[in-house]
Amino acid sequence: MQNRVVPASAFARRARLAIASLGMSALERGGRGLVITGLVLAGFGCGGETDKHDAMTDNFDRSALLAHLATNVLLPIQEDVAAKAALVPAAIEAHCTALGSGTGDTTLGTARLAWQNAVDAWERADALKVGPAVMDALPATLRDRIYAWPAQAPCDTDRDVVTHFNAPASYDLTTKLGRQRSLTTIEYLLFPQTDMHSCVTEPPGWTALAANLPLARCRLALTLAEDVATAANELVTAWRADGGNYVGELAGAGTSASSIASAHAGVNLVSNSFFYVDRDVKDMKLAESAGLVMTTVCGVVGEPCVREVELRYADRATFAIRINLSALRQAVSGTTPTADGPGFDDFLIAVGQPDLAANMLADLDAAIAKASALPDSFLGALTSNYTAVVDTHAAIKQFTNDLKSQFLTVLALDIPDDVASDND
Amino acid sequence: MDVDRIRTRIRAAATRPTDIASLAAFRIIFGAVMAGGIVRFLASGQLPKIYGEPKFFFTYPGFSWVQPWSVDGMYVHYSVLALLALAIMLGAWTRIACALFALGFAYTQLIDVTNYLNHHYLVVLVAAQLALLPAHRAWSVDVQRRPELACSTVPAWIVWLVRFQIGVVYVFAGLAKAKADWLLHGQPLNAWLAARTETPIIGRFFDEPNVALAMSWAGFLFDTTIVIWLSWARTRVPAYVVLIVFHGLTGYLFMIGMFPIIMTSAALIFFSPSWPRVLLRRIGLARFAEPRGSALPPLSARTRRIVEAAIAIHVVVQLALPLRHFVYPGPVLWNEDGMRFAWHVMIREKHGAVNFIAEVDGGKRVEVPPSAYLTWRQEREMGSQPDLILQLARRIGSDLRAKGYTGVRVYAVTNVSLNGRPSSPLIDPTVDLLGVRDLGARDWVLTAPDSEPPVIRPLRRNP
Numbered sequence: 048m049q050n051r052v053v054p055a056s057a058f059a060r061r062a063r064l065a066i067a068s069l070g071m072s073a074l075e076r077g078g079r080g081l082v083i084t085g086l087v088l089a090g091f092g093c094g095g096e097t098d099k100h101d102a103m104t105d106n107f108d109r110s111a112l113l114a115h116l117a118t119n120v121l122l123p124i125q126e127d128v129a130a131k132a133a134l135v136p137a138a139i140e141a142h143c144t145a146l147g148s149g150t151g152d153t154t155l156g157t158a159r160l161a162w163q164n165a166v167d168a169w170e171r172a173d174a175l176k177v178g179p180a181v182m183d184a185l186p187a188t189l190r191d192r193i194y195a196w197p198a199q200a201p202c203d204t205d206r207d208v209v210t211h212f213n214a215p216a217s218y219d220l221t222t223k224l225g226r227q228r229s230l231t232t233i234e235y236l237l238f239p240q241t242d243m244h245s246c247v248t249e250p251p252g253w254t255a256l257a258a259n260l261p262l263a264r265c266r267l268a269l270t271l272a273e274d275v276a277t278a279a280n281e282l283v284t285a286w287r288a289d290g291g292n293y294v295g296e297l298a299g300a301g302t303s304a305s306s307i308a309s310a311h312a313g314v315n316l317v318s319n320s321f322f323y324v325d326r327d328v329k330d331m332k333l334a335e336s337a338g339l340v341m342t343t344v345c346g347v348v349g350e351p352c353v354r355e356v357e358l359r360y361a362d363r364a365t366f367a368i369r370i371n372l373s374a375l376r377q378a379v380s381g382t383t384p385t386a387d388g389p390g391f392d393d394f395l396i397a398v399g400q401p402d403l404a405a406n407m408l409a410d411l412d413a414a415i416a417k418a419s420a421l422p423d424s425f426l427g428a429l430t431s432n433y434t435a436v437v438d439t440h441a442a443i444k445q446f447t448n449d450l451k452s453q454f455l456t457v458l459a460l461d462i463p464d465d466v467a468s469d470n471d
Numbered sequence: 472m473d474v475d476r477i478r479t480r481i482r483a484a485a486t487r488p489t490d491i492a493s494l495a496a497f498r499i500i501f502g503a504v505m506a507g508g509i510v511r512f513l514a515s516g517q518l519p520k521i522y523g524e525p526k527f528f529f530t531y532p533g534f535s536w537v538q539p540w541s542v543d544g545m546y547v548h549y550s551v552l553a554l555l556a557l558a559i560m561l562g563a564w565t566r567i568a569c570a571l572f573a574l575g576f577a578y579t580q581l582i583d584v585t586n587y588l589n590h591h592y593l594v595v596l597v598a599a600q601l602a603l604l605p606a607h608r609a610w611s612v613d614v615q616r617r618p619e620l621a622c623s624t625v626p627a628w629i630v631w632l633v634r635f636q637i638g639v640v641y642v643f644a645g646l647a648k649a650k651a652d653w654l655l656h657g658q659p660l661n662a663w664l665a666a667r668t669e670t671p672i673i674g675r676f677f678d679e680p681n682v683a684l685a686m687s688w689a690g691f692l693f694d695t696t697i698v699i700w701l702s703w704a705r706t707r708v709p710a711y712v713v714l715i716v717f718h719g720l721t722g723y724l725f726m727i728g729m730f731p732i733i734m735t736s737a738a739l740i741f742f743s744p745s746w747p748r749v750l751l752r753r754i755g756l757a758r759f760a761e762p763r764g765s766a767l768p769p770l771s772a773r774t775r776r777i778v779e780a781a782i783a784i785h786v787v788v789q790l791a792l793p794l795r796h797f798v799y800p801g802p803v804l805w806n807e808d809g810m811r812f813a814w815h816v817m818i819r820e821k822h823g824a825v826n827f828i829a830e831v832d833g834g835k836r837v838e839v840p841p842s843a844y845l846t847w848r849q850e851r852e853m854g855s856q857p858d859l860i861l862q863l864a865r866r867i868g869s870d871l872r873a874k875g876y877t878g879v880r881v882y883a884v885t886n887v888s889l890n891g892r893p894s895s896p897l898i899d900p901t902v903d904l905l906g907v908r909d910l911g912a913r914d915w916v917l918t919a920p921d922s923e924p925p926v927i928r929p930l931r932r933n934p
Contacts, residue, residue, distance in 0.1 A: 107930050109669075301669050311666045322847075330840045339838050346874075348837035398665060399928045403893070444826065451824035451854065453888035456659075457927055459666035459820065462851045464520075471589045471727045471816050 107389065107397030109310035112381070114298035115388030116317055120377050122294045123385075124172045125283040131168040132193070132279035135161045135233070135272040143265040151261060158268075159237050159361070165275070166230050166363065167370055169194045174328075174371040175320045175378055178293040179285035191225030192278035196357055197331060198226035201245035204235055204267075209252040211270065212263035220274055228271050231358075236268040238360035311459075318391070318454075319463035321375060325447040328371050332357050332364060333440040337429060351429035364425035368439070369418045376411050400457050407449050414442035485631065488624035488766045490744035491609045495562075497633060498606035500736045501597060502560025505572070508729040509553040518545055520846065521586060527844040527866055529584035529852075529859050532909075537581040545579075552576060559601065562611020569602035584859060585852035589816050590730040593640060597737070600636065604629050605767055614763065621764030630744055632782060636789070637737045638698040643793035643814035645694030650804065650818070651923075654691060657684035658890040658924040659820035665929040667724060678929040693717050701741035714738055725817065800912065805889060805897070805919035807856045823854030823887035823897060827867055832878030839867050839881075855887050857898060857916045864904035881905050890924040 138161035142154040172180065173194060180190045191198065204227055211218040220228065242260050244253055256263050285291035299305040300313025307313045334340040335355040338348055345352035357364045377383045381390025395404035417439040422428040428436050455461065512518065523542040530537065539545055552575050558568035577595045580586050607613045608622035652658045661683035668677045676682055693713070700710030715735055722731030739746065751760035770778060796809025803809050804819045827839040841850045844863060853859040864881040871879045880903040886894035895917070898904070902915040 109930060309667070309669050311669065326840075326842045330842050334838060334840065340840060340843060341837055341871075341874075348831075349835045397928065397930060399926055400891075448824040448886040448894060452822045452886050452894040453891065455822040456820045456888040457662060457891040457925065459659075459662045459927075462822075462847050464847050464851075471730045 107394060109314055109394070110298070110301065112389040112391075112394060113300055113310060113313045113317070115381055115386070116378055116390075117294045117297040119386035119388060120381075120383055121175060121177055121297070122283075122286050123383075124168070124175065124374070125279075125286045128165070128168040128172050128193070129276075129279040129283040131161075131165040132272075132276045135165050136269060136276055138162075139233075139237075139265060139269045139272050143262060143269055146262045146265055151265075155237070158265075162230065162233055162237055162272075163361065163363065165279075166194070166234070166358065166361075167366065169230060170367045170370040171374040174323050174374040175317075176323065177316050177320050178297060179282055179291065188225055189278055189282060191229060193229055193275055193282070194231060195225035195229040196231045197355075198224070199231050199235065200224070200226040201235055202247075202250075203227045204232050205244040205246055205253065206250040208236070208260070208263045208267050209250050209256060211267045212256065212259065213252060215266070215270075218270070220270060228274060230275055233268045233271050233275070234358060234360050236264040236271075314394070314458075315460050317378065318458070318460050321378070321450060322463050324371065324375050324443060325451065328368055329440060329443045329447060331355070332368055332371075333436060333443070336364065336425070337433065337436045337440065339437065339440060351433070353426065353429070356425060356429070359426065362424050362426050365418070365421045365423055365428065368421070368425075369415070372411070372415045372418055372443075376408075376415060379411060380408060394458065395454075398457055400453075403449065403453055403457065407446060407454065410442070410446040410449065414439065414446055417442040485628035486626045486769075489627040489630055490748070490762070491605070491622050491625045491767075492747040492762075493740055493742060493744040494604065494606050494625060494630055494633065495609035495611070496747040497737070497740050498562065498565070498601055499560050499610060500739070501601065502556045502558070504729065504732055504736055505556035505594065505598075506553050506560060508732075509549055509556060511729070513546065513549055513553070518542065518549065520848065522582065524846050525583065525844075525849055527849075527863065528582055529849070529862050531581055531584060534581045537578065539582045548575065548579070552579075559598075562607045562613050565607030565611060565613055566602050569598050573598035573602060583849070584811075584862075585849045587811055588728070588730075589640075589644075589814055590728065590733050592812055593636075593733065596636060597633075600633065604632070608767065609763065610759070618764075622767045623762030623764050624766045626767065628782075630740065633740050634698075634702075635786065637734075637740055639789050639793070640734070640814050640816075641694050641697050644816045645691055645696075646793070647813065647815040647818050648687070648691040648694065650802070652804065652890050653687050653818060656890075656924050656926070657681075657687045658927075659818070660684075660687050660690070661924075661929075662820050662891050662927045663725065665927040668929050670724065673720075682929075690717075697738075698741070701738060704743075707742060711738065711742075721817075727817065730816075801916070802919050806913060806916045807858070808913065808916075810856075819890060821855040821887065821889050822851065823885055824894070825850075825854050825860055825886075825898075826884045827864060828882045828884060828900075829867055829871055830878075830880045830882075831871060831876040835876075854885075855889075855897070857913060858909055860885065860898055861904055861907065861909055861915075868905045879905065889920070891927060892920050892922055892924050895920040 135158075138154075138158045142151060142158040145151045145154040173190075176190065180193075203224075207218070207223070207227060226232075244250055283290075286293045288295055296305045296307055297313055297316070300307035300316075301309040301311075305313075307316065330340065336352060336357070338345065338350040338352050341348050345354060353359060357367055379391045381388045381393060392404040392408055395401070395407070417435070421435050421439055422432050425436075451462070519542050522539040522545045528539070540548055552572060555568045555572040555575065558564060559572060573595050576591070576598060580591050580595065605622060605625055608620050608625075611620075614621045648654065653660075664677040664683050664686065668674045670677065697710060697714060697717075700706040701714070703710075718731035718735045721727060743749075748760040748762075751757060792809075793813035796803035796813060799806065799808040801808070803813075803815065804821070825841055827841070829837050829839055831837075841853065841863065844866065845853060853863060860883050864883055868879045868881045871881075882900050882902065883898040883904060884900045885897040887897040888894045897917060899915050899917055904915065907913075907915045
């Protein structure tokens with residue numbers, strides 16, 4: 048967040064007072080054509096006073112905002128995802144090798160940690176999905192190839208474990224849906240320590256796997272991890288200046304070097320990503336899991352619905368929520384541990400809304416504080432500290448109330464909608 | 472001058488033979504614009520988002536039975552509409568095509584209230600009128616098929632009626648701007664223009680003081696007076712140039728779809744009824760300019776009385792609908808009571824956050840976020856419109872009852888920002904929305920904030 052002195056708009060205030068003193072409230076009821084005509088002439092007549100220009104505008108630069116966020120916030124996130132995802136296959140492969148030699152217990156922790164680091168990196172990216180991960184121009188499944196949550200298909204995965212182990216050459220990953228791949232499926236393969244399957248009827252060949260089940264799961268996890276690493280690399284390549292250069296596209300929005308029509312449109316692309324905190328974090332990760340809302344999965348209200356909990360096998364939902372909020376704060380404030388530049392709070396201040404900027408940051412900080420107070424075990428929180436979950440949900444709602452209303456009206460931004468629709 | 476003489480003179484003027492050319496041209500252009508608009512819509516990718524993704528549709532009173540086809544069916548529906556539009560343009564089975572087009576287009580709008588756009592409403596009105604007016608009696612396939620249909624003139628009232636319909640849009644769009652936010656504070660144009668200082672060429676002016684206020688007044692004066700200038704022969708051409716600039720500018724700056732093209736082409740009806748013939752002669756197509764046929768046969772006395780009554784009713788309705796919000800308490804921009812079908816075109820920037828709270832017997836309390844039912848687009852529209860909030864509350868209530876809950880109560884917690892004001896509650900959060908009616912005084916809608924909208928400082932253009 049950058050500090051900036053905001054000059055008052057004296058002329059506008061004076062004009063409003065002058066007009067209001069003429070009793071124009073009657074305009075609400077129509078009529079007064081002569082008065083209107085006089086006022087419009089007065090309004091035009093008062094324009095063009097150059098000394099008012101500085102009072103009316105601000106030096107805030109939307110392109111600088113975009114350049115800063117693209118370069119110092121968003122691109123590093125994609126690079127982190129790619130770097131962390133690249134480490135997962137080797138860790139899982141080492142685990143598979145160890146399983147083959149009967150020493151898998153020690154390597155499982157390493158594989159899980161590599162997966163956890165990749166998921167944590169992705170949670171930051173998921174909270175600020177802009178560009179290639181959500182663009183139609185690239186494979187629409189790019190995001191789902193890395194992290195398909197909430198789509199997950201444990202039973203399909205169990206079947207894949209068998210077929211992949213028995214006939215790896217005929218296993219075709221490209222035909223698999225997002226729910227059968229990505230870091231979410233790898234979680235299912237690495238964490239449950241049971242030989243139970245998730246299907247109504249046992250998958251063919253399941254019993255025959257017997258002692259090979261851990262190895263079979265590991266090998267499928269390795270195949271999926273290699274695909275995740277590839278997808279994460281495709282994503283960061285699409286961002287990098289020496290690749291697809293989306294970082295340049297976003298930073299240069301409104302210039303001839305970018306396909307994004309204007310800096311304002313670029314800003315709207317970034318602000319669209321903020322709504323992840325509303326539907327995904329507030330409504331899904333918290334409300335549905337806690338049973339604050341009616342869900343079709345559990346069909347109950349007022350009771351936790353474990354099946355809705357993100358990362359429930361690894362019990363990392365609390366960490367995911369904290370990371371999501373932390374990433375959002377970086378984009379809103381423009382401040383990261385390694386860089387400080389213009390953020391949306393500065394944008395709000397620049398257009399004359401410092402109170403809204405302060406309120407939104409304070410609300411976001413309050414939500415982050417509530418998330419920090421959540422027990423690390425989200426599953427445990429649902430049973431032993433339910434209030435903390437409810438409080439976090441309420442705190443995020445406080446932030447999204449402004450995000451979905453005044454934030455949009457003062458910045459003339461729109462809600463996320465992947466197809467532009469007409470107005471009038 | 473007594474009343475009878477006035478009536479006689481009006482009737483004489485109204486029945487005076489007038490060149491059919493501008494009416495036929497209006498039909499041709501309308502059909503072409505509609506065909507183009509529908510092709511544009513089909514190519515935009517919006518259709519599955521609008522008709523396929525929603526799990527819930529907001530309906531108009533009495534039209535809850537209107538349901539969408541499957542997505543593929545909707546593609547077929549719109550494709551048929553495009554073909555009907557081409558038929559209107561060509562004048563092939565024109566009246567049937569117009570009637571089917573009006574019904575088919577109205578159907579697409581009745582499916583979901585959040586689809587409402589003022590120019591879509593205008594399209595339905597115009598298509599319905601063309602189904603009744605003799606716009607097919609010149610430059611049409613119908614005349615080629617049945618030469619006896621050809622007419623060179625129609626009574627003047629027919630052209631007047633179309634002019635009235637287009638004029639109503641402008642005048643009431645202008646009167647809708649006669650509000651403090653628009654005329655005193657330059658909102659929402661201030662917020663919109665402040666965000667568009669980087670617009671090529673003209674964006675440099677948007678960071679000037681007062682430009683939003685000046686443009687607000689310009690828009691108000693344009694809308695309220697353009698019909699006068701278009702109707703007066705001496706000012707018609709410059710007025711039309713201004714009209715093109717106005718609609719071109721608004722179409723360039725704002726995402727308002729086909730509205731600028733529809734209005735720019737429709738406004739040609741204010742020109743001399745013979746303007747198409749003059750144009751054809753000037754571009755070397757004189758052979759198409761010659762009138763064919765005679766005057767439109769006069770109506771029988773009984774038919775004339777029916778037509779006069781129908782027109783009178785239509786005119787009264789068209790004047791009353793946009794004015795009805797004056798009958799309702801509170802400002803229309805806040806409570807939205809009387810907002811639709813009233814030509815309140817682009818006069819507010821309004822967003823809201825809504826959460827529903829449901830309580831059932833036994834003390835259970837559950838939140839229902841709009842995302843459980845609505846797409847982002849629907850949520851945006853519902854967030855600021857009380858009647859839509861009420862509809863979804865009722866649906867939530869009925870869903871809970873269907874699950875076996877009793878004593879269901881549904882409340883809405885709302886935060887709505889109008890033209891940049893700090894968010895305020897729109898709906899009384901203590902009122903069980905299952906116990907209210909949407910008729911009469913809406914005491915469940917809270918009063919509008921009395922604060923002024925903020926001034927949004929435009930940003931400098933980037934160097």
